[in-house]
Amino acid sequence: MKVALDVMGGDRAPAVNLAGAKDALACYPSIEKLFLVGDQGAIEAEAPTHGLDLKDPRLEIIHAAEVISMCEPGATTIRRKKQSSISLALDLVKAGRADAFVSAGNTGACVAGAQIKLRLIPGIERPGIASALPNEFGACHLLDAGANPEAKPSHLLGYAIMGSAFATGVMGVKRPKVGIMSNGEEDEKGTAFTKDTFKLIKEFTETSKAPFEFLGNVEGHDLFESELDVCLCDGFTGNVVLKSCEATAKAMSKWLKASLTASPVRKMGALIAKGAFAELKERASAESYGGSPLLGVNGVVIIAHGGSSALAIRNAIRVGVESVNHQVNLHISETLERLKG
Amino acid sequence: MKVALDVMGGDRAPAVNLAGAKDALACYPSIEKLFLVGDQGAIEAEAPTHGLDLKDPRLEIIHAAEVISMCEPGATTIRRKKQSSISLALDLVKAGRADAFVSAGNTGACVAGAQIKLRLIPGIERPGIASALPNEFGACHLLDAGANPEAKPSHLLGYAIMGSAFATGVMGVKRPKVGIMSNGEEDEKGTAFTKDTFKLIKEFTETSKAPFEFLGNVEGHDLFESELDVCLCDGFTGNVVLKSCEATAKAMSKWLKASLTASPVRKMGALIAKGAFAELKERASAESYGGSPLLGVNGVVIIAHGGSSALAIRNAIRVGVESVNHQVNLHISETLERLKG
Known part of the structure; x- marks a missing residue:
């Protein structure tokens, strides 16, 4: 190697x-x-x-x-x-x-x-960055997280295929679940771009042997709470979402630290439970993933x-x-x- | 009232x-x-x-x-x-x-x-939802957080003016700082839409007595770490960012709780420091803001x-x-x- x-x-x-x-x-x-x-x-x-x-x-x-x-x-x-x-x-x-x-x-x-x-x-029109966000089921991959800021719907279909191949081949997921990041879960939510993407991927799953299950539109909470393997988005949205999630996690850690060190009693409690904070850091930190493959x-x-x-x-x-x-x-x-x- | x-x-x-x-x-x-x-x-x-x-x-x-x-x-x-x-x-x-x-x-x-x-x-072309994200300096308002998913640059100029009037009139900020959410801080970063918005707002600040300071492009971390009062975005991006930040905070809280209850020793430490967790919840929870004004x-x-x-x-x-x-x-x-x- x-x-x-x-x-x-x-x-x-x-x-x-x-x-x-x-x-x-x-x-x-x-x-x-x-x-x-x-x-x-x-x-x-x-x-x-x-x-x-x-x-x-x-x-x-x-x-x-x-x-x-x-x-x-x-x-x-x-x-x-x-x-x-x-x-x-x-x-x-x-x-x-x-x-x-x-x-x-x-x-x-x-x-x-x-x-x-x-x-x-x-067969691939544009490359995409697959960035992992840790969740209860392993990880959800934001695809694309920034390679292709102004994507076309056909690019996102390519991401769906590549992302599911990645989830199956690398993560061992049998039938990956793929969704489109949108401003609401209902089918009719979104912009002209996400609606066209929704239609294209729905058509694809109905006419081809799609290597994934299509969940339709998803929202922020699905990144962490749903069994979602690939969250499709244009590179602008993916980049902004990834950085916002990382920034929130960082802010939360900072606030937690400030609250835990605000009094001697709390400091003592924090010392006793310190293993928990190390675990949280390991789980939530962007450093733990470190790098994202360009698919x-x-x-x-x-x-x-x-x-x-x-x-x-x-x-x-x-x-x-x-x-x-x-x-x-x-x-x-x-x-x-x-x-x- | x-x-x-x-x-x-x-x-x-x-x-x-x-x-x-x-x-x-x-x-x-x-x-x-x-x-x-x-x-x-x-x-x-x-x-x-x-x-x-x-x-x-x-x-x-x-x-x-x-x-x-x-x-x-x-x-x-x-x-x-x-x-x-x-x-x-x-x-x-x-x-x-x-x-x-x-x-x-x-x-x-x-x-x-x-x-x-x-x-x-x-004088206003489109209304926008101003959603507060708590930060060290008070709060950054995402504007628009979902009223107008496919906005035009001129709508965002309106948001900049309304958002800064809101920051001054309601939050007491003397000269509000306004930025555009983008996929990088450099001036040339972004999509055609954010670039056009950048140009329009820069022109506006150069030719009018703008009621705000224009910071240019900003990123996720600026929401929490910078003195940023208004973060401009189209309603799709704002909605997706808001929900992603909230989902991250919720996931972090859940993981923290799981880690803190994983052993009797940690549970004891958590009990001693419990004030810190209540403080974090109060600070980070979307419930604390509850509602966002439609400006x-x-x-x-x-x-x-x-x-x-x-x-x-x-x-x-x-x-x-x-x-x-x-x-x-x-x-x-x-x-x-x-x-x-």
């Missing part, structure tokens, strides 16, 4: 990426090679701070002379900056030298780069948050390893083939 | 509305009259269960022979069902018999009914959740009382007048 890590990606690069790389090597022995793609000087200067031994034969630096910053327009910049860490890391996947690419960098650049270099899986491209591409911590980067690398092991793209291709036949 | 309550509104009508009415009468002595608008028979049958004394001179039943259910298309049904509780309650406001209307019923019907019966404030119509209209509890209904009535006391609409009209001059 070989993984290419964009060391220059994210708001806290290269520090968190190097620290995450070190932890990933320790935690995931199946990684034979971890390519550190980025500025060689910066990597060599920072590596010791994070206890990363660059002489480790499992590590290899791929020097990238350019960086795509978080605020550059991704799709155009990736075409121009051919020596950027994102470009070179994707080249490794394209050449078969790496099995997975992990980046906390510019999402637009990662998506456009992956599409240009790795190409789309035949629809010929290769494993894992998108991490720009604000990722070292733990999030380690977990994003784990998601990359799991995606390769589970042969996500093979499941997607096979599902598409079955639909043709 | 006279309030018209739609007793038939919401998933748990009339029970929660009657229980909420009883609590509101006890808590808010400034209410001289609370109109219970709904099916007289149902009200008379259920009132005793909730300890509501119908002989109280502060109560008056307005019989409504029709009900608009939660799943009927609001805008068309309100025109047809002239004897519905929503219609008759709005008639009370229109006739000046009530100062505020409160409903947990069909949002589409409430919005369309308010627009038809009360008319828009001159832009000539009258006070408070929209409560379909799933409202009695506590939420009581608080929605409180929001109605406060909106009347603070003369929200006068602030909006005056702000619009100043912009003309």
